[in-house]
Structure formats: C-alpha cells, structure tokens
Amino acid sequence: RKEVEQDPGPFNVPEGATVAFNCTYSNSASQSFFWYRQDCRKEPKLLMSVYSSGNEDGRFTAQLNRASQYISLLIRDSKLSDSATYLCVVGGGFQKLVFGTGTRLLVSP
Amino acid sequence: DVKVTQSSRYLVKRTGEKVFLECVQDMDHENMFWYRQDPGLGLRLIYFSYDVKMKEKGDIPEGYSVSREKKERFSLILESASTNQTSMYLCASSIAGERDNEQFFGPGTRLTVL
Numbered sequence: 001r002k003e004v005e006q007d008p009g010p011f012n013v014p015e016g017a018t019v020a021f022n023c024t025y026s027n028s029a030s031q032s033f034f035w036y037r038q039d040c041r042k043e044p045k046l047l048m049s050v051y052s053s054g055n056e057d058g059r060f061t062a063q064l065n066r067a068s069q070y071i072s073l074l075i076r077d078s079k080l081s082d083s084a085t086y087l088c089v090v091g092g093g094f095q096k097l098v099f100g101t102g103t104r105l106l107v108s109p
Numbered sequence: 110d111v112k113v114t115q116s117s118r119y120l121v122k123r124t125g126e127k128v129f130l131e132c133v134q135d136m137d138h139e140n141m142f143w144y145r146q147d148p149g150l151g152l153r154l155i156y157f158s159y160d161v162k163m164k165e166k167g168d169i170p171e172g173y174s175v176s177r178e179k180k181e182r183f184s185l186i187l188e189s190a191s192t193n194q195t196s197m198y199l200c201a202s203s204i205a206g207e208r209d210n211e212q213f214f215g216p217g218t219r220l221t222v223l
Contacts, residue, residue: 091209
C-alpha cells in the first residue's frame with residue numbers, strides 16, 4: 001500500500017466549477033500535511049498547509065480528517081490558471097515529506 | 110525571496126559516465142534533499158542531509174551518492190550512469206525544526222542517459 005494515495009485524474013471541469021480532491025495516508029503518526037501544486041515541467045510549490053481545524057485561502061479550502069486519515073482540497077470558482085497537478089504531501093518524520101503521485105486538474109473555458 | 114538553484118535544466122549523458130548534479134540554496138536551510146520524479150511514481154527520495162558533512166539514505170539510494178561540503182550546496186553523483194536513471198531530478202531544502210517543514214524546490218534537472 002502506498003503511503004499517500006491520490007486519484008490521478010484527470011479531473012476535467014469548466015471554468016467556475018467547484019472541484020474537490022481527496023487523498024489518504026497510511027502513517028497515523030504523521031503530524032504535517034500540505035498541498036503542493038506542480039505546473040507542467042515545473043517544480044512543485046507549496047499551495048497550502050493543512051491544519052487540524054481546516055483552513056481556507058481565498059478559493060481554496062483544505063481539510064484534515066485524522067480519524068479516517070484523509071486530506072481534502074476544495075477549489076471554488078475554478079480558473080483556467082488552476083490547471084495543474086495537485087500533490088498531497090504528508091510528513092514522514094525526521095524532517096522528510098512523503099509525496100502522493102498527484103491529481104491532474106484541467107479547467108476548460 | 111527563497112531560492113534553490115540547480116546547475117543544469119537539461120543534461121544528456123552516456124551509459125557509464127559519472128554525472129554530477131549540483132544544488133545551491135540561499136536560505137541558510139539545514140536540510141537538503143534529492144528526489145527523482147517519474148510518471149506514475151511521483152517524487153521518490155534518493156538522499157537527504159541534515160547538516161554539512163551529513164547524509165542519509167532515502168528510499169532509492171542505489172546507484173547514487175551525495176556530497177555536502179558546505180551548508181548551501183548539496184551534490185548528487187551518479188557514479189556510473191545507466192539508462193534507468195533517466196529522470197527528472199529535483200533538489201529541495203527546508204529549515205530544521207520539530208515538525209516536517211515545507212520544502213522549497215529547485216527548477217529540476219531533466220537527465221537523459223543514452
């Protein structure tokens with residue numbers, strides 16, 4: 001079983017749509033959780049950290065469910081520029097991060 | 110603005126060659142990491158370092174070695190390149206702390222081994 005599992009997609013949505021991604025993780029001891037964004041042929045960049053209480057940054061909302069060991073990302077009012085691969089990332093202990101393989105999002109006009 | 114740089118964006122080498130990939134960060138971060146990224150497999154950790162002269166094996170260290178002589182520089186070495194090492198190589202750095210902190214990535218080196 002992979003440590004971090006995501007649906008690879010692609011998710012094809014029209015502009016303005018709301019889209020949600022989930023990921024599950026296997027290490028119940030993990031303490032840090034993130035969503036990274038990776039554009040085609042670019043490096044991953046932090047989109048947002050995920051806190052136990054949930055957090056929101058503009059159109060983006062992240063939630064953590066420790067009991068079920070899953071993390072979600074909700075994107076409201078999708079823009080063309082949101083097209084990218086979204087990586088679910090979990091702290092692996094000893095300063096390491098474990099990356100999911102990513103969910104690809106395509107937003108069309 | 111945080112900055113991680115890698116010596117080459119694209120590199121083509123022949124089987125058996127020794128390959129050096131350089132990474133430099135200007136954020137005074139203690140931790141540095143080398144990953145490779147392949148379609149369907151995501152980012153896999155090759156080696157990491159908590160401090161100068163320190164190195165730890167990641168999940169796939171075979172065929173690789175590293176060097177960290179200065180805090181800001183972390184080098185990945187392919188002793189004898191093979192075709193299965195064709196990949197995108199990403200360097201990252203992070204600040205030390207009790208939690209697993211955000212990592213900042215360089216732009217990547219796309220290595221092709223012929």
